[in-house]
Amino acid sequence: xxxxxxxxxxxxxxxxxxxxxxxxxxxxxxxxxxxxxxxxxxxxxxxxxxxxxxxxxxxxxxxxxxxxxxxxxxxxxxxxxxxxxxxxxxxxxxxxxxxxxxxxxxxxxxxxxxxxxxxxxxxxxxxxxxxxxxxxxxxxxxxxxxxxxxxxxxxxxxxxxxxxxxxxxxxxxxxxxxxxxxxxxxxxxxxxxxxxxxxxxxxxxxxxxxxxxxxxxxxxxxxxxxxxxxxxxxxxxxxxxxxxxxxxxxxxxxxxxxxxxxxxxxxxxxxxxxxxxx
Amino acid sequence: xxxxxxxxxxxxxxxxxxxxxxxxxxxxxxxxxxxxxxxxxxxxxxxxxxxxxxxxxxxxxxxxxxxxxxxxxxxxxxxxxxxxxxxxxxxxxxxxxxxxxxxxxxxxxxxxxxxxxxxxxxxxxxxxxxxxxxxxxxxxxxxxxxxxxxxxxxxxxxxxxxxxxxxxxxxxxxxxxxxxxxxxxxxxxxxxxxxxxxxxxxxxxxxxxxxxxxxxxxxxxxxxxxxxxxxxxxxxxxxxxxxxxxxxxxxxxxxxxxxxxxxxxxxxxxxxxxxxxx
Numbered sequence: 024x025x026x027x028x029x030x031x032x033x034x035x036x037x038x039x040x041x042x043x044x045x046x047x048x049x050x051x052x053x054x055x056x057x058x059x060x061x062x063x064x065x066x067x068x069x070x071x072x073x074x075x076x077x078x079x080x081x082x083x084x085x086x087x088x089x090x091x092x093x094x095x096x097x098x099x100x101x102x103x104x105x106x107x108x109x110x111x112x113x114x115x116x117x118x119x120x121x122x123x124x125x126x127x128x129x130x131x132x133x134x135x136x137x138x139x140x141x142x143x144x145x146x147x148x149x150x151x152x153x154x155x156x157x158x159x160x161x162x163x164x165x166x167x168x169x170x171x172x173x174x175x176x177x178x179x180x181x182x183x184x185x186x187x188x189x190x191x192x193x194x195x196x197x198x199x200x201x202x203x204x205x206x207x208x209x210x211x212x213x214x215x216x217x218x219x220x221x222x223x224x225x226x227x228x229x230x231x232x233x234x235x236x237x238x239x240x241x242x243x244x245x246x247x248x249x250x251x252x253x254x255x256x257x258x259x260x261x262x263x264x265x266x267x268x269x270x271x272x273x274x275x276x277x278x279x280x281x282x283x284x285x286x287x288x289x290x291x292x293x294x295x296x297x298x299x300x301x
Numbered sequence: 302x303x304x305x306x307x308x309x310x311x312x313x314x315x316x317x318x319x320x321x322x323x324x325x326x327x328x329x330x331x332x333x334x335x336x337x338x339x340x341x342x343x344x345x346x347x348x349x350x351x352x353x354x355x356x357x358x359x360x361x362x363x364x365x366x367x368x369x370x371x372x373x374x375x376x377x378x379x380x381x382x383x384x385x386x387x388x389x390x391x392x393x394x395x396x397x398x399x400x401x402x403x404x405x406x407x408x409x410x411x412x413x414x415x416x417x418x419x420x421x422x423x424x425x426x427x428x429x430x431x432x433x434x435x436x437x438x439x440x441x442x443x444x445x446x447x448x449x450x451x452x453x454x455x456x457x458x459x460x461x462x463x464x465x466x467x468x469x470x471x472x473x474x475x476x477x478x479x480x481x482x483x484x485x486x487x488x489x490x491x492x493x494x495x496x497x498x499x500x501x502x503x504x505x506x507x508x509x510x511x512x513x514x515x516x517x518x519x520x521x522x523x524x525x526x527x528x529x530x531x532x533x534x535x536x537x538x539x540x541x542x543x544x545x546x547x548x549x550x551x552x553x554x555x556x557x558x559x560x561x562x563x564x565x566x567x568x569x570x571x572x573x574x575x576x577x578x579x
Contacts, residue, residue: 072361073351078464080552083350156448180472183461186356194479198472268454 033150037260039064039268041100041124043091046074047282048182048220048268052129054286055246056104057267059063060253064265067106072272072298075182076109077151077218084153090298092122092272100124101258104249108133108218108241109151112159116167132244133215134163134195136170140237142215145264147206147236148175150217151182153185160217174209178202178218185220186278188206190227199224201230207232215239223285268293305321315538317342317546318527319367319378319402324352325560326460326498327384328547331408333524333565334382338531342543345384347557350550350576353460354387355496355560360575362431366392368576372548378402379536380447382527386411386496386519387429390437403530410522411493412441416449418515419491425484425514426453427493429470430462438495452487454478456496464556467504468563477502477509485510501563524554548572 040060042053046069070076070091076084088110092103103118103126106109106248111128119126137146148160155177164171180198189195206214214236216222222240231236253259269290270278276293285292318338331345347355348369352364366388370381381396381404383389389406397404415424417533428436433455442449458476467473484492492514494500500518505558507516531537547568549557554571561568 072357074356078352079556080555081348083551083553179465180458180461185459187457194472194476197475201472273361275356275361277356 034277037297038099038101040102040104041065041066041068041092041095041098042104042106043068043070043095044219045070045076045109047071047186047277047279048218050282050286050288051219051242052104052106052245053267054288055242056249057181057288059246059250060259060265061263062260062263063253064260064267066095066100066268067270068094069269069271070298071275076107076276077153077179077182079153081113083299084110085114086119088118088130089121092118093294094298096122096124102127102249102252104245105129106219106242106245108154112154112157125256125264127243127245127248127252128220128252129245130159130163132248133159133217133239133241137164137213137215137239138168140239141171143210143212144168144171145172145211146171146208147211147214148173148217149178149181149202149206149214149221150175152177152179154217174206174211174232176202176206181224182220182252183225188281189295190224195227196225199227203228203231204266206245207236211236213237213239216241219227243269268294270296272296272298313355316377316379317374318380318382319344319376320371320382320384321346321348321366321373322385322497323348323354323365323387325349325412325464325557326496328560328564328566329497329500329520330382330384331545332566334527335566337524337528338537338543340538340541340543342538342545344373344378344546345548345573346372347547347549348576349525349553349555352555353429354385355431355457355460357431359391362388363395366396367399370396372576374400374402374502380405380527380530382503382523383407384497384523386432390435392453398490403534405526407519407522407523408437408441409495411517411519412438413441414522415444415493415517416446417457418517419449419489420489421488421539422446422449423487423489424449424451425487425489425492426451426495427459427480427484427492427499428453428455430455430457432495437495438446447572452484453488454480454484459502460498463501465560466556468502469552473502473505474509477505481506481509485514489514491515492518494519501560517534546572550574550576
């Protein structure tokens with residue numbers, strides 16, 4: 024038994040999948056990972072001390088993403104999953120340049136899924152101000168499918184509405200109509216939910232866009248990309264039921280308990296982690 | 302002339318008034334100060350790298366407030382004005398314990414003004430989640446007027462709506478109706494705008510509450526308290542037209558230009574200041 028423990032702790036495949044987001048939204052990715060890869064352990068860090076990232080500059084987002092990645096690597100993470108569209112859009116290359124473990128974001132999987140489901144190749148993308156301004160989805164989609172047309176819209180009010188738990192609310196519906204009107208006029212048949220918060224609002228968004236528009240969920244597609252990468256690197260954990268550890272950088276849990284319930288996650292103690300400037 | 306410069310820079314009364322907020326909202330206090338005390342120079346720091354404070358914990362708000370105060374004191378600020386209700390509610394005592402210059406917040410002046418204008422002593426207060434949870438207004442109002450009744454409501458969507466410039470908008474009106482309905486049912490005759498963002502939404506709030514409710518603006522009353530404190534300490538600047546310097550901790554200006562226009566401020570170069578953990 025001593026040997027077994029020894030083997031596990033020195034085995035690089037035995038580390039958790041490290042997942043981070045600016046706050047709580049990335050738990051949608053965690054929920055998808057838990058369903059798809061129940062044997063994997065996950066260590067999730069939400070940077071609630073500095074949430075949100077969506078309105079901040081590239082330099083600041085790169086620095087924050089690096090600092091949080093270091094917290095995950097200090098816990099022996101075998102892979103980094105950037106479960107935040109803003110950070111994936113602005114800091115992914117920066118992270119890959121610094122760290123030797125695989126670093127996966129949510130943009131590439133979401134872009135690939137959108138191309139796969141779109142028939143008319145007219146694809147809508149919604150996200151934070153920073154994600155949309157980065158044009159990361161436009162570039163990822165057009166790199167894979169040159170004839171695709173991308174119509175995007177920053178929706179900065181959706182994260183606050185979701186964090187208030189206003190999933191079924193007149194204010195939310197009116198806000199969504201305002202944001203989505205211009206995209207619907209472009210005859211899109213696919214809409215990428217380009218923020219990890221947005222799957223929590225999937226029903227309300229579906230009501231507004233109607234049945235003709237397919238919603239592409241970055242959380243689900245990111246989980247599939249993680250599975251694919253683990254299979255390729257032969258790092259799938261075959262041995263035991265995985266567990267989920269959740270840490271935040273600020274003691275305020277925000278809408279953690281709302282998200283936990285909606286996503287069907289089992290989050291027990293939430294750890295508080297200090298974050299230091301790099 | 303050399304002597305004049307020497308005199309000014311070594312004169313403690315010659316330093317600027319240091320004003321800070323978690324972001325841009327505190328510029329409402331700056332605008333009130335510029336009108337009331339045009340001879341005073343103001344150095345304003347908005348902590349846009351970590352905005353908003355309103356959903357974060359007391360410990361984190363105390364730490365951030367200390368770090369930003371140190372940036373102001375490094376520029377020889379003769380007084381600290383905490384132009385952020387959340388920070389005033391949670392970190393004012395903590396700041397006063399650390400620094401020797403006068404530290405003024407927005408809660409006390411707002412509470413005093415509310416008592417002065419209320420006839421029935423039924424006072425409503427709106428603010429961020431952290432401000433309302435702290436009960437700082439309740440305590441300040443009841444310490445000055447034991448028979449006053451305070452009815453408060455956290456309005457976390459208002460800051461994002463203001464930052465989107467949605468001052469005249471159906472979504473904003475609907476949100477305000479939702480938030481204010483329960484306060485209006487309590488027969489309040491006074492409503493404290495307990496967040497430095499909110500004066501930017503004064504007209505929409507006035508439409509919803511109607512003419513029977515007087516709005517108390519924390520910005521204007523804070524400026525009066527600053528004037529009073531400067532007079533008492535004989536630190537009023539008598540000599541020259543004051544100037545306004547604005548610095549942010551993140552390069553993203555957010556809604557700075559919207560606020561500048563609405564408030565009639567003249568903000569030229571915006572400096573970028575790094576902030577280090579204390």
